[in-house]
Amino acid sequence: MTPNIDPIIHIDEELCTGCRRCAEVCPVDAIIGEASTPQSIDAHRCVVCGQCVQTCAAYAAENDPSLTSRAEKLRQRGQLSSVREPLFAAYSTGHAIELKEALADPKRYKVVQCAPVIRVSLAEEFGLPFGTLTPGKMAAALRLLNFDRVYDTNFGADVTIMEEGSELISRVMSGERLPMFTSCCPAWVKHAETAAPHVLDHLSSCKSPMQMVGSLVKTYSAELDGIAPADILSVAVMPCTCKKFEAGREEMNVDGLREVDMVITTRELAQLIKDKGIDFINLPDETFDSPLGKYSGAGTIFGATGGVMEAAIRTGYELVTHEPIPNLQLDFIRGDEGIRTATVQIGDLELKVAMVAGLKYVSTILEQVAKGTCPYHFIEVMACPEGCVSGGGQPKLLLETQRKSAYQARKSSIYRHDSNQKVRKSHENPAIIKLYKDFLGEPLGHASHHLLHTKFFSRSVKGEMK
Amino acid sequence: MRKERPNSFVIAEAGKCIGCKACELACFAVHNRDNGVAAAVGTVTMPVIPRLYVIRTDSFTMPVQCRHCENAPCAGVCPVQAIVQEEGAITIDEDRCIGCKACAMACPFGAISLYKAYSSGQEHKQPHLREQLNGRLERKTRVIAYKCDLCHDIASDGNTASGEIAGAGAVNNSGSLTEGGGGPVPACASVCPEQALTLVSPSFGASRSRKAAGLRL
Numbered sequence: 148m149t150p151n152i153d154p155i156i157h158i159d160e161e162l163c164t165g166c167r168r169c170a171e172v173c174p175v176d177a178i179i180g181e182a183s184t185p186q187s188i189d190a191h192r193c194v195v196c197g198q199c200v201q202t203c204a205a206y207a208a209e210n211d212p213s214l215t216s217r218a219e220k221l222r223q224r225g226q227l228s229s230v231r232e233p234l235f236a237a238y239s240t241g242h243a244i245e246l247k248e249a250l251a252d253p254k255r256y257k258v259v260q261c262a263p264v265i266r267v268s269l270a271e272e273f274g275l276p277f278g279t280l281t282p283g284k285m286a287a288a289l290r291l292l293n294f295d296r297v298y299d300t301n302f303g304a305d306v307t308i309m310e311e312g313s314e315l316i317s318r319v320m321s322g323e324r325l326p327m328f329t330s331c332c333p334a335w336v337k338h339a340e341t342a343a344p345h346v347l348d349h350l351s352s353c354k355s356p357m358q359m360v361g362s363l364v365k366t367y368s369a370e371l372d373g374i375a376p377a378d379i380l381s382v383a384v385m386p387c388t389c390k391k392f393e394a395g396r397e398e399m400n401v402d403g404l405r406e407v408d409m410v411i412t413t414r415e416l417a418q419l420i421k422d423k424g425i426d427f428i429n430l431p432d433e434t435f436d437s438p439l440g441k442y443s444g445a446g447t448i449f450g451a452t453g454g455v456m457e458a459a460i461r462t463g464y465e466l467v468t469h470e471p472i473p474n475l476q477l478d479f480i481r482g483d484e485g486i487r488t489a490t491v492q493i494g495d496l497e498l499k500v501a502m503v504a505g506l507k508y509v510s511t512i513l514e515q516v517a518k519g520t521c522p523y524h525f526i527e528v529m530a531c532p533e534g535c536v537s538g539g540g541q542p543k544l545l546l547e548t549q550r551k552s553a554y555q556a557r558k559s560s561i562y563r564h565d566s567n568q569k570v571r572k573s574h575e576n577p578a579i580i581k582l583y584k585d586f587l588g589e590p591l592g593h594a595s596h597h598l599l600h601t602k603f604f605s606r607s608v609k610g611e612m613k
Numbered sequence: 614m615r616k617e618r619p620n621s622f623v624i625a626e627a628g629k630c631i632g633c634k635a636c637e638l639a640c641f642a643v644h645n646r647d648n649g650v651a652a653a654v655g656t657v658t659m660p661v662i663p664r665l666y667v668i669r670t671d672s673f674t675m676p677v678q679c680r681h682c683e684n685a686p687c688a689g690v691c692p693v694q695a696i697v698q699e700e701g702a703i704t705i706d707e708d709r710c711i712g713c714k715a716c717a718m719a720c721p722f723g724a725i726s727l728y729k730a731y732s733s734g735q736e737h738k739q740p741h742l743r744e745q746l747n748g749r750l751e752r753k754t755r756v757i758a759y760k761c762d763l764c765h766d767i768a769s770d771g772n773t774a775s776g777e778i779a780g781a782g783a784v785n786n787s788g789s790l791t792e793g794g795g796g797p798v799p800a801c802a803s804v805c806p807e808q809a810l811t812l813v814s815p816s817f818g819a820s821r822s823r824k825a826a827g828l829r830l
Contacts, residue, residue, distance in 0.1 A: 164631075164632040164633065164634065164667075164669070164674070165632065166631040166632050166633035166634075167631065168631070168633050168635075168806060182631070183632065183674070204633050204634045204635040204637075204638045205632075205633065205634050206634060206637075206638065206661055208661070209660035209661065209662075209728075210660075231657065231658045231659070232654050232655055232656075232657045232658075233638075233654065233657060233660070233661045235654075271651070271652060271653045271655075271656075272653050272655035272656065273655075273656070274649060274651035274653075274656045275651075277652065414655055417655050418655070542652075542653035542654070542655055543653065543654040543655070544652055544653065544654070545638055545639065545641070545642035545650070545652060545653070545654055545657075546638075546639050546642055546643075546652070546800070546804055547635060547639075547804050547806065548639075548803055548804050549652055553652065
């Protein structure tokens with residue numbers, strides 16, 4: 148098992164014009180260089196969020212003799228030779244070539260999971276309007292790509308709520324290590340490890356939904372399907388470039404096997420679908436496989452800023468009060484970029500929560516935690532501007548002027564998907580109830596600790612950080 | 614009725630331009646809806662063909678594009694009358710263009726370029742001419758002249774990607790440009806992160822420069 152040493156986010160020196168728009172959107176000042184000269188990335192500081200990839204407009208002009216050939220550039224970038232879109236200076240390492248080869252291997256049992264927001268953005272890659280919801284077509288396309296099982300990260304989001312909600316309640320009851328921060332956003336986790344190791348004890352010990360599904364794919368579902376875990380190829384489709392980094396972390400393994408073997412982005416999935424000549428727009432809907440494909444509305448909303456918080460409160464409220472939550476739709480928690488705070492009455496407890504959307508906004512909270520003056524119990528941090536809907540692996544826009552409406556439409560689509568679900572609370576998802584009854588026992592129990600929780604390590608380098 | 618006002622044009626301020634090429638990309642995006650180009654980069658199946666060009670020198674960078682000359686030399690030399698004055702803009706009828714390059718040579722600004730023609734996102738092949746490609750004779754792709762048309766015919770397009778452009782201001786509903794400074798502007802100007810591009814309405818511009826000259830006296 149080798150730790151991932153590829154920095155994942157790159158800037159092509161041949162194409163970069165030095166406009167530094169990437170530096171403007173970088174939340175951690177990881178882009179270095181003088182204006183008008185090619186930029187480079189400080190890999191230590193970089194949180195791999197891919198916002199620079201989303202912003203860059205410096206493209207390779209057709210037939211520029213001074214440039215390396217397109218075919219060679221695609222190869223260097225790990226992109227399929229069938230990719231026709233323009234190539235930009237800022238890009239993320241692709242894994243579609245590797246995946247295409249693996250999918251053709253009959254000896255492997257190919258399992259895929261998709262993050263909540265892939266289904267609200269994938270269709271944009273085929274020219275459909277922003278936020279078009281296509282879970283059925285996505286499942287059908289993944290089967291045509293030769294996956295044996297089509298699972299869902301939303302299921303993992305429901306598991307996360309069971310574990311993280313229980314952890315929050317236990318910490319609030321004992322008053323220990325508060326505030327508690329969410330740990331599902333890998334870019335936030337990397338930033339905490341690099342720039343604020345003093346808060347690592349405050350992070351939830353939960354792995355991200357992606358890693359939880361990966362872990363359950365090689366244990367619970369392998370057992371159900373009677374497949375040897377070592378024969379399974381576990382793939383994740385993510386809106387996020389940092390998920391590639393997360394999957395490669397040394398500790399993300401279960402009994403010596405990687406939980407997630409390969410991560411591709413929304414854009415890379417679209418490229419694979421086009422490469423195979425699949426008519427995505429006209430695909431008849433198919434469903435996800437059971438049991439790791441059954442999800443609640445709470446799992447769905449993880450993809451928008453405030454979503455983890457809202458999902459956690461829906462379950463946390465009922466775990467504490469043993470009464471149904473009066474209002475399922477917590478509009479006061481929903482919002483845009485920046486910091487939002489709220490107080491939620493849960494029985495006798497006044498739970499103080501904060502949602503941070505955009506990593507650059509987290510510094511004031513980190514300072515408060517260092518001083519011991521942070522007033523919140525629970526803080527959700529998402530590195531990208533509006534949560535995963537705006538992730539670095541999501542469809543890239545040709546026009547900056549459309550960014551806001553794209554994010555808005557993807558978010559509304561997520562919330563609409565939630566409100567159309569029969570089950571909207573993680574703890575009421577029958578597949579989750581069964582998972583705990585048959586396999587895990589109870590949240591925070593022995594099996595959960597082994598499979599679903601992790602530790603964080605300081606990446607701070609003395610003298611390097613200011 | 615004939616329009617009395619001189620043609621508008623877009624011009625860049627070199628001091629503000631950071632060379633990001635967002636204007637080139639936006640120009641390409643709004644002109645290629647018929648080629649399947651929607652909002653996402655992933656919908657693009659052809660090379661980016663802009664109608665303005667970010668140029669770089671040692672000391673500055675700025676986009677250059679058509680000035681919509683009143684006595685357009687490009688129109689004067691076009692042997693097939695493909696270049697016309699239409700609703701305050703000099704435009705090329707791309708179907709008519711024979712790719713003779715006379716306009717590109719006549720233009721004092723280098724605002725016209727010749728590229729392959731595309732239809733439905735694929736190279737547009739000619740019925741008659743053939744050329745040697747990969748060791749065999751294949752139908753030759755049409756090559757035509759492209760230049761800024763001030764986002765002239767974009768307003769009527771109703772797909773998702775165009776909504777914002779109309780909103781950000783390309784052209785009004787009648788398809789014609791309105792006054793610069795507050796009115797709709799072409800795609801390049803609407804996306805520029807540094808507001809380096811301005812739609813100049815000459816009567817407006819002239820009075821402004823006269824005033825500026827007066828103040829310098």
